[in-house]
Amino acid sequence: MTYSRIIGTGSYLPSNLVTNAELATRVDTSDEWIRARTGICQRYMAAPEQTSSALAFESAQRAIASAGITPDDIGLIIVATSTPDFIFPSTACLLQGKLGIKRCPAFDVQAVCSGFIYALDIADKFIRSGSCKYALVVGAEVFSRLLDWSDRGTCVLFGDGSGAVVLGASETPGVHASVLHADGSQAGILSTPGQICGGEILGDPFVRMDGQAVFKFAVRVLDEVAREALDLCGMQPSDVDWLIPHQANVRILEATAKKLGIDTARVVVTVDQHANTSAASIPLALDVAVRDGRIKPGQKILLEGVGGGFTWGAALVEM
Ligand code: UT7
Numbered sequence: 001m002t003y004s005r006i007i008g009t010g011s012y013l014p015s016n017l018v019t020n021a022e023l024a025t026r027v028d029t030s031d032e033w034i035r036a037r038t039g040i041c042q043r044y045m046a047a048p049e050q051t052s053s054a055l056a057f058e059s060a061q062r063a064i065a066s067a068g069i070t071p072d073d074i075g076l077i078i079v080a081t082s083t084p085d086f087i088f089p090s091t092a093c094l095l096q097g098k099l100g101i102k103r104c105p106a107f108d109v110q111a112v113c114s115g116f117i118y119a120l121d122i123a124d125k126f127i128r129s130g131s132c133k134y135a136l137v138v139g140a141e142v143f144s145r146l147l148d149w150s151d152r153g154t155c156v157l158f159g160d161g162s163g164a165v166v167l168g169a170s171e172t173p174g175v176h177a178s179v180l181h182a183d184g185s186q187a188g189i190l191s192t193p194g195q196i197c198g199g200e201i202l203g204d205p206f207v208r209m210d211g212q213a214v215f216k217f218a219v220r221v222l223d224e225v226a227r228e229a230l231d232l233c234g235m236q237p238s239d240v241d242w243l244i245p246h247q248a249n250v251r252i253l254e255a256t257a258k259k260l261g262i263d264t265a266r267v268v269v270t271v272d273q274h275a276n277t278s279a280a281s282i283p284l285a286l287d288v289a290v291r292d293g294r295i296k297p298g299q300k301i302l303l304e305g306v307g308g309g310f311t312w313g314a315a316l317v318e319m
Contacts, residue, residue, distance in 0.1 A: 001171075004147070006167060009163070009284065010066060010164045012055055012161065014055065020040065038251070038271070043144075045144045051142060052141060064166060071101050071133045074134050076135040077095060077105070080119040081278075082143075082146075090106065093107075113306060115279030115311075116283055117201045117305040117315055118312065121180055139164075141160060146206055147207060153211055154206075154207050158207070161284050163286065164287075172315070175315055181225065181313060183309070219285040222312070225312050233316050241255055241299035243266055244267075245303075245304050247271035247282070248276045250269060268285045268294070
């Protein structure tokens with residue numbers, strides 16, 4: 001039996017750090033409000049010329065180096081992003097070109113903040129089926145490009161960044177189970193509803209959100225899907241060493257941990273430092289906790305995401 005295992009992680013944040021206090025000089029908000037309602041203290045913003053594929057390239061190189069393989073070993077590239085460089089070609093193909101890899105399949109997954117979990121699940125299935133030995137799975141976003149700076153209910157919440165993992169074939173399970181869901185009837189509570197037609201944007205090109213509806217939906221499905229993934233592998237919340245939910249709001253993270261009965265000391269939190277980086281947030285948090293020594297080989301990590309669509313999912317991985 002072939003399984004997949006995370007054998008390398010990497011991440012990258014753009015250099016432009018924007019604190020809440022700086023934001024409050026141009027938006028009708030305050031450091032106190034943002035910290036109290038979201039836990040966010042700061043975020044990083046990409047330079048105008050920095051695209052998602054540029055951020056993806058940096059985190060991918062780090063993940064490949066930490067896996068101890070070369071780019072030529074990669075047999076599949078999936079980039080989870082809702083802020084692709086172009087309508088086409090895909091950001092994954094652009095990343096493949098930057099890495100100098102030829103021929104392997106490369107495609108994007110668009111599941112907004114659940115995108116990394118979707119991409120991980122797909123890559124796991126490629127490896128389990130024997131289609132490839134090593135897969136590069138990246139979450140990369142320049143979400144700041146979608147923000148309406150006159151909408152204080154959304155513009156303070158997001159940041160830019162990228163995180164990546166290399167999955168390798170293994171005789172023992174790394175990814176024990178993963179679960180994906182979507183509910184298109186909830187499309188209206190979080191969306192960027194503009195479209196391109198005849199060379200022009202039709203409609204609204206910015207992130208729009210019913211914050212309270214999203215909050216309630218997120219807390220409910222993050223609990224449900226975590227239990228579903230744990231059930232699939234016959235595990236309990238107490239078996240989990242680290243919980244890494246999508247980093248949207250520290251109150252959502254704490255409510256999720258509480259519902260699952262997982263001590264908040266076992267939750268990896270980066271939303272305070274990175275804000276919400278959408279599809280990048282889970283692999284970014286994973287890489288931070290691997291590199292600072294919190295996450296150790298053999299530990300069990302519960303990754304879970306929720307985002308526009310609505311989409312949600314979870315994966316139980318053993319490092
Ligand atoms: O990846 C998934 C994406 N999104 C999320 O997960 C977000 C989920 N939702 C949330 O995190 C929260 O709903 C928010 C942080 C967005 C908002 O927090 P809230 O506690 O639900 O606040 P609210 O929307 O009920 O607004 C409370 C007040 C309002 O003023 P009034 O009507 O009470 O006078 C808002 O106008 O806070 C005001 N407000 C702000 N004040 C200062 C809203 N945004 C801001 C702001 N600064 N940035």
